Amino acid sequence: FDLETDLRRAIPAGELVLHFQPKVSLPDYRLVGFEALVRWLHPERGMLPPVTFVNLAEEAGMIGPLTRWVFEAVGRHQREWLDAGLHPVPIAINVSPREFLGDLLEEHLTAYKQFDLPDGLMEIEITESTMIDDFDRVCRIVTSLTEAGIKVAMDDFGTGYSSLASLNRLPISTLKIDRAFTKDVDWDRASRAVASAIISLAAELGLDVVAEGVETREQLTVLRALKCRVVQGFLTGRPVPAQEAVELLRHPA
Numbered sequence: 001f002d003l004e005t006d007l008r009r010a011i012p013a014g015e016l017v018l019h020f021q022p023k024v025s026l027p028d029y030r031l032v033g034f035e036a037l038v039r040w041l042h043p044e045r046g047m048l049p050p051v052t053f054v055n056l057a058e059e060a061g062m063i064g065p066l067t068r069w070v071f072e073a074v075g076r077h078q079r080e081w082l083d084a085g086l087h088p089v090p091i092a093i094n095v096s097p098r099e100f101l102g103d104l105l106e107e108h109l110t111a112y113k114q115f116d117l118p119d120g121l122m123e124i125e126i127t128e129s130t131m132i133d134d135f136d137r138v139c140r141i142v143t144s145l146t147e148a149g150i151k152v153a154m155d156d157f158g159t160g161y162s163s164l165a166s167l168n169r170l171p172i173s174t175l176k177i178d179r180a181f182t183k184d185v186d187w188d189r190a191s192r193a194v195a196s197a198i199i200s201l202a203a204e205l206g207l208d209v210v211a212e213g214v215e216t217r218e219q220l221t222v223l224r225a226l227k228c229r230v231v232q233g234f235l236t237g238r239p240v241p242a243q244e245a246v247e248l249l250r251h252p253a
């Protein structure tokens with residue numbers, strides 16, 4: 001079989017789906033947002049995770065249509081939930097460096113805007129590697145997104161390239177503490193020190209902070225003690241399909 005050929009067919013064939021992972025506040029476990037995570041429901045190979053096809057899509061020149069589909073799907077879901085009388089929470093979309101810096105971001109946003117949603121229901125997650133080449137350009141894009149009511153989060157924070165000086169100049173709204181630090185935060189002093197430093201830094205810079213990959217009560221307890229206000233991870237919610245995400249909106253814990 002040829003995954004690339006299949007992928008070209010997949011989007012028009014409606015084989016992509018979004019799953020939504022809850023972000024919850026501490027200490028009250030309120031649902032404060034979702035992260036959209038794309039999956040490919042392949043007719044023969046079953047549910048494929050993004051690691052198996054997002055890079056492939058980039059190499060095959062298919063990332064544009066894929067990202068467009070994600071923006072449109074997020075808009076469609078939000079519109080549906082709003083029309084159902086629910087109070088939607090922001091949904092964060094992962095955008096690769098190439099897509100963020102490329103020419104298509106405006107068009108992707110247009111695909112979202114057709115649903116005419118109130119400000120504040122979409123966020124974008126970028127990684128530190130987005131900033132490697134042209135920091136000023138990244139700044140301009142983040143600024144224009146922020147002005148358009150779209151928050152930008154720095155994903156996997158702490159693992160990649162980013163100087164504290166540049167962070168200070170970038171009008172992002174959120175730091176997401178990488179899972180690598182959350183993993184051992186309850187027993188490893190170095191991991192705890194990094195998590196603690198990121199939480200303090202965020203507070204000083206007026207940024208929100210989300211700890212990713214929280215899997216255990218012990219990790220949660222430590223993060224709460226460090227004054228982390230939002231967590232995301234298998235403990236507080238796995239990525240779920242839209243029908244289950246709706247239930248979470250309907251009955252916020």
Ligand code: G
Nearest residue numbers: 036037038049050051054070094095096239
């Ligand atoms: O859901 P999972 O753990 O398999 O996701 C793995 C990676 O795929 C994560 O790093 C996530 O950021 C990325 N990813 C998920 N959805 C999208 C998407 O819609 N676009 C891009 N570019 N990356 C995505």
Ligand code: G
Nearest residue numbers: 037094155156213214215232233234235239
């Ligand atoms: O790179 P990014 O942060 O976008 O990756 C998000 C991915 O992390 C999602 O695909 C999701 O499935 C995965 N993930 C979310 N929560 C947890 C967790 O608690 N443990 C682990 N191992 N993975 C998680």
Ligand code: MN
Nearest residue numbers: 035094125155
């Ligand atoms: Mn992410």
Ligand code: NA
Nearest residue numbers: 155156176212
């Ligand atoms: Na991340």
